[in-house]
Every structure is written in structure tokens, then in C-alpha cells.
Amino acid sequence: IPLGNATLGELPSEVGVPAYDRSALTPGIVHFGVGGFHRAHEAMYLDALLNEGKALDWAIVGVGTMPGDARMRDAMKAQDCLFTLVLKHPDGSREARVIGGMVDYLFAPDDPQAVLERLADPSTRIVSLTVTEGGYHVNQVTGEFDPDSPDLQADLAGDAPPKSVFGFITEAARMRRERGIPPFTVMSCDNLPGNGHIAEKMITAFAELKDPELAEHLRQDVAFPNCMVDRITPVTQQADIDDLAERFGVADRWPVVCEPFTQWVLEDNFGAGRPAFEEVGVQIVPDVVPYELMKLRLLNASHQALCYLGYLSGYRYAHEVCEDPLFVKFLLGYMENEGSPTLPEVPGVDLDAYRHQLIERFANPEVRDTLARLCAESSDRIPKWLVPVIQENLRNGREIDRSALVVASWARYAEGVDEQGDPIDVVDRFKDKVMAAAAAQQDDDLAFLRDKDFFGNLVDDERFTTAYRGFLASLHKRGARATLEELEGR
Numbered sequence: 001i002p003l004g005n006a007t008l009g010e011l012p013s014e015v016g017v018p019a020y021d022r023s024a025l026t027p028g029i030v031h032f033g034v035g036g037f038h039r040a041h042e043a044m045y046l047d048a049l050l051n052e053g054k055a056l057d058w059a060i061v062g063v064g065t066m067p068g069d070a071r072m073r074d075a076m077k078a079q080d081c082l083f084t085l086v087l088k089h090p091d092g093s094r095e096a097r098v099i100g101g102m103v104d105y106l107f108a109p110d111d112p113q114a115v116l117e118r119l120a121d122p123s124t125r126i127v128s129l130t131v132t133e134g135g136y137h138v139n140q141v142t143g144e145f146d147p148d149s150p151d152l153q154a155d156l157a158g159d160a161p162p163k164s165v166f167g168f169i170t171e172a173a174r175m176r177r178e179r180g181i182p183p184f185t186v187m188s189c190d191n192l193p194g195n196g197h198i199a200e201k202m203i204t205a206f207a208e209l210k211d212p213e214l215a216e217h218l219r220q221d222v223a224f225p226n227c228m229v230d231r232i233t234p235v236t237q238q239a240d241i242d243d244l245a246e247r248f249g250v251a252d253r254w255p256v257v258c259e260p261f262t263q264w265v266l267e268d269n270f271g272a273g274r275p276a277f278e279e280v281g282v283q284i285v286p287d288v289v290p291y292e293l294m295k296l297r298l299l300n301a302s303h304q305a306l307c308y309l310g311y312l313s314g315y316r317y318a319h320e321v322c323e324d325p326l327f328v329k330f331l332l333g334y335m336e337n338e339g340s341p342t343l344p345e346v347p348g349v350d351l352d353a354y355r356h357q358l359i360e361r362f363a364n365p366e367v368r369d370t371l372a373r374l375c376a377e378s379s380d381r382i383p384k385w386l387v388p389v390i391q392e393n394l395r396n397g398r399e400i401d402r403s404a405l406v407v408a409s410w411a412r413y414a415e416g417v418d419e420q421g422d423p424i425d426v427v428d429r430f431k432d433k434v435m436a437a438a439a440a441q442q443d444d445d446l447a448f449l450r451d452k453d454f455f456g457n458l459v460d461d462e463r464f465t466t467a468y469r470g471f472l473a474s475l476h477k478r479g480a481r482a483t484l485e486e487l488e489g490r
């Protein structure tokens with residue numbers, strides 16, 4: 001059955017459908033970057049509220065600015081902006097529900113003026129974003145705004161309609177001010193620590209180049225809440241589309257698939273109201289930082305703890321590693337004894353339950369997260385997620401052994417050859433320097449640690465280097481699995 005307003009009543013009863021009258025919805029949110037994640041997360045939370053008969057004036061208008069978004073326009077237009085969200089349970093079962101809270105989709109290159117008018121309309125009170133890290137134009141070296149992209153340059157150069165997200169937001173903010181309409185809130189839902197702060201900093205820096213007074217208005221009058229978001233949402237594959245048709249009889253051009261787990265911790269900083277998201281499981285908090293640290297130091301750091309050692313042990317998927325009791329013991333050991341002690345109080349969270357839930361999520365065989373993905377861009381990850389944990393534990397005389405083994409496993413992996421002698425494809429924007437340092441370990445076993453950009457002064461800490469050296473030697477001599485067995489058997 002092709003998905004659309006007209007066929008909602010014909011779908012099989014096991015497929016959830018909107019319990020609300022879609023024709024009664026009015027827009028309140030404009031969302032840039034309608035991809036997998038937005039549809040599995042914010043749109044799902046709004047749909048849950050709508051199903052309770054609430055937030056009917058907060059429907060979503062999706063906007064795409066990139067050439068590739070024409071595909072999403074075609075899919076959404078063909079099915080009245082409806083799409084199916086499919087949860088992949090670890091036992092192989094699927095849960096499907098049609099999400100109905102998106103009422104329009106605008107492909108900006110078709111009609112930029114329509115996007116501006118939608119943004120400037122008084123009913124638009126939130127502009128939300130999932131435009132990937134690249135969408136914020138942060139210079140990776142300086143952390144400052146980088147106006148070099150062609151779209152930004154075009155938007156800065158003339159008075160033509162905007163092309164970039166930043167161009168649309170700033171021009172719409174200007175129009176609203178001119179028309180005496182209160183500003184909207186800009187809510188970033190991208191996976192960046194301090195995402196609200198980053199959005200504010202980068203968007204105002206862009207505005208500054210166009211109109212300093214407008215930049216001041218953004219700084220003074222526009223709210224940019226921070227939030228922590230979590231739900232593994234892989235790219236939709238043709239197999240997912242086929243599976244939805246076979247299992248549920250729904251012909252959806254672009255469904256979205258994800259794990260059952262979902263989390264959204266949102267700072268209560270909105271200038272023009274918001275849906276009552278707390279009624280559908282969103283944690284609304286005054287400060288997101290403890291939750292971000294929890295995610296970075298437990299979830300993200302654990303991914304690092306499992307990927308290199310898992311790969312060297314011959315695994316290729318995260319779930320394979322997390323079905324192995326030796327690895328589970330190691331990961332829980334890291335989280336309990338090294339990651340968690342560095343966290344501030346995380347209000348309302350049972351850390352022990354969170355740690356076990358992470359293992360369960362990683363072990364979901366349906367998600368099929370590859371170790372290759374987790375092993376990529378290590379030089380962006382270990383220094384941000386694990387090194388602060390090590391430094392803090394060294395300062396406080398706490399355990400560092402498992403973290404030292406994780407760093408050593410990266411150093412071993414970066415040699416580019418696995419334990420069977422087969423090549424490893426090291427993917428890292430600093431690949432050359434990382435691999436050169438790993439190669440130099442033959443003569444100097446601390447060579448890898450000497451990079452102060454990545455590791456600060458760890459190389460000067462004897463307690464750390466003693467542990468690290470021992471593990472690196474063991475990885476070379478005995479291999480990853482035997483090294484883990486020895487550590488966890490003690």
C-alpha cells in the first residue's frame with residue numbers, strides 16, 4: 001500500500017498511524033536537515049505529543065538546502081510528508097509507526113522566498129537543525145567560524161536570496177525584527193558538545209560579517225538551547241525499504257530505521273515557547289553538561305575501548321564484540337572504574353543501569369554498526385573522549401589501566417597491519433602523522449604518545465607510561481585477546 005493521507009486507514013493494524021487529525025495541525029517548527037536522525041528523533045517525539053492531542057500548533061515544516069535534498073523533497077511530496085519509523089529490536093522483530101507531524105517540505109533552491117516567508121511567519125517559533133558537524137562551519141584547527149564555503153560566500157556577497165542555512169536564519173531574523181515579530185529560538189540537535197553554544201557562536205559570527213547590528217540582536221534576543229541527543233540511526237538501505245513492504249505491506253519511498261533506545265536531554269532555554277516535550281520522555285534540565293560528559297565518557301569512550309581491540313581480535317561488528325563476555329567485562333570495568341568516577345552528578349540517571357543498557361545497545365545485532373566506522377577518525381576521538389578521563393584519574397590517583405590499554409590498542413592498530421598480517425585501512429585525517437608515529441614504535445615504544453596535541457603530557461607520567469608500555473608490548477607479543485584475558489583475569 002503506497003503511503004499517503006488517503007491510505008492511512010488501510011494500513012495493517014500492527015502499523016501505528018497518527019491518532020490525530022492532520023488537517024488540524026498548524027506549523028510551529030521549521031527544521032533544516034531532514035535526514036534519518038531528525039525523523040527518528042525530534043519528529044518522533046513531536047508525533048508522540050500529537051498522539052496525546054497536544055502541541056497541535058507545533059507541526060514541522062522541513063527544509064532542505066543541499067542539492068542532495070531534492071530526493072527527500074520528492075519522497076516527502078509523493079506521500080504527503082508522511083514516513084514510517086521502524087525500530088529494530090535485538091530479537092529481530094520490527095516495530096513500525098507512521099509519523100505525521102511534518103506538514104510540508106520545502107526544497108530551498110526551488111523557492112528560497114517561500115522558505116524566508118515561512119521562517120518570518122509569526123507562527124514559526126522554533127528553528128531546529130540537524131545539518132551535521134559540517135553545517136556549522138567551524139574551523140577544525142582554531143575552533144572559530146570559517147566563512148570559506150561557496151554558499152556562505154555567496155550569501156555574504158550580495159542581496160540575492162540565501163543559499164545556506166546561516167543565510168536563511170539571519171535574513172529571517174532580520175525580517176522578523178523589521179516587522180516587529182518576536183524572534184524564534186534556534187535549536188541545534190546535532191551531535192556536538194555545546195551544540196547551542198556552537199550554533200550561536202557560528203551564526204552570530206556569520207551575521208557579524210553582514211550586519212554587526214543584526215549580530216548584536218542575535219546575541220541579545222535569540223535563544224540557542226543546548227541539548228544532548230542519542231539514538232543510533234543508520235542510513236536507510238534498500239533492504240530496509242523492501243523489508244517494510246514485505247513485513248508490513250507499506251510502500252514507503254524513504255522510511256527511517258533505528259535502534260529502540262532514544263534519549264534527548266534539553267536545556268530549558270526557549271524564547272518563544274516550546275512543545276511540552278517532557279510529557280513524552282524528554283529530560284528538560286537547567287544544565288546539559290553532566291549528560292554530555294556521561295555520553296562522551298561512557299558511550300563514546302566505550303566505542304573506542306571496544307573497536308581497536310575488537311578489530312585486532314578478529315571481529316568486524318560492534319555487536320560481535322559485545323556478545324563476547326571477555327569484552328563485556330572489560331567495557332564494564334572501564335566504565336565503572338575509570339569513566340564514571342570522573343563524572344559530576346548526573347541528576348535523574350542511574351549510572352549502573354545506563355552502563356548495562358549501553359552494552360545491550362551495542363550488542364543489538366540488527367543495528368550492524370561496523371568496527372571500521374568506530375575506528376575511523378581516532379585522532380578526533382581518543383583525545384576528546386578518553387584523554388580527559390585519563391588525566392583526571394591520574395590527578396586523583398585512580399585507576400588508569402584499561403584506558404592505557406585502549407590508547408595502546410590505537411597505537412597498535414595504527415601500525416596498519418592486523419594480527420594475521422593483513423593490511424588495516426587506517427582512516428584518519430591525520431593518518432600520515434599517526435601512522436608514522438606508530439611505525440616509530442619499533443625503536444621507541446613511547447613514540448606514539450609523544451604527540452602532545454593528542455595526549456598532552458601523558459608521556460611524562462610514569463604511572464601511565466609503565467602501564468602503557470606493558471600493554472603495547474603484550475599486544476605485540478601475545479595479541480589483543482590474550483592481553484585482555486590477562487588484564488581481566490587478574
Ligand code: NAD
Binds near residue numbers: 130191233
Ligand atoms: P543524514 O545524512 O540522513 O541527514 C543529514 C541532513 O543534513 C541532510 O538533509 C543533509 O542535506 C543536511 N546537511 C548536511 N550538510 C549540510 C550543510 N552543510 N548545510 C545544510 N544542510 C546540510 O544524517 P543523519 O543521520 O540525519 O544525521 C545528521 C546529524 O544528526 C548528525 O551529523 C549528528 O550530528 C546528528 N545525530 C545523528 C545520529 C545518527 O545515529 N544518525 C545520532 C545522534 C545525532
